[in-house]
Amino acid sequence: MEIGGVLFTEADIRSRVAALAEEVDEHYAGESCTVVSVLKGGCLFTADLIRRLTMPLYLSFAAVSSYRSGTTGGNPRIEFFPTDHEIRGRRVLVVDDILDTGRTLAFLRDVLVEAGVKEFKTCVLLDKPSRRITDFQADFRGFEVPDVFVAGYGLDYAGRYRNLPDIVGMRPGISPQ
Numbered sequence: 001m002e003i004g005g006v007l008f009t010e011a012d013i014r015s016r017v018a019a020l021a022e023e024v025d026e027h028y029a030g031e032s033c034t035v036v037s038v039l040k041g042g043c044l045f046t047a048d049l050i051r052r053l054t055m056p057l058y059l060s061f062a063a064v065s066s067y068r069s070g071t072t073g074g075n076p077r078i079e080f081f082p083t084d085h086e087i088r089g090r091r092v093l094v095v096d097d098i099l100d101t102g103r104t105l106a107f108l109r110d111v112l113v114e115a116g117v118k119e120f121k122t123c124v125l126l127d128k129p130s131r132r133i134t135d136f137q138a139d140f141r142g143f144e145v146p147d148v149f150v151a152g153y154g155l156d157y158a159g160r161y162r163n164l165p166d167i168v169g170m171r172p173g174i175s176p177q
């Protein structure tokens, strides 16, 4: 795969994140919450989003990995999780780069609800609804994207391109070195 066209420029992202932050801010109306940023892809978006939120917030992280077995799909597994006092009895906003099949966020929702969160909400920068295999919907979302593999602004292709300031579509071609 190689880099195809730019889908969202740095400026597109900046203005959409600002509008999204206003929506999120309105929802919390000054009440505190714990933002759980999903590593690794969600960290750039989280960093930009939370600087525009005005309610008191705690910042925490989670990491989930999927091991795919044949065509049956992967079993999500927790690699890193907030500590109990960061989430129990609190309003929790999970922030991720992209909602694709929905397995990661549906799994995180189940685990966080089990851990006793008071409220569970999600904010994703990108939504690829055509790929969904669960009924998961994000509460706040930035842009809808078609079924193309995207990279940049935190999102990777084979571990690369997370540092690109724009979001690009990948297309079949020569593999990166």
Ligand code: IMP
Binding pocket: 038, 041, 096, 097, 098, 099, 100, 101, 102, 103, 104, 105, 148, 149, 150, 151, 155, 156, 157
């Ligand atoms: P889901 O569990 O299928 O919804 O996948 C969510 C995760 O897969 C995201 O947090 C990303 O890390 C990764 N992912 C899904 N689609 C893409 C893509 O187009 N580019 C980069 N990463 C992606």
Ligand code: MG
Binding pocket: 038, 039, 040, 041, 042, 096, 097
């Ligand atoms: Mg991810």
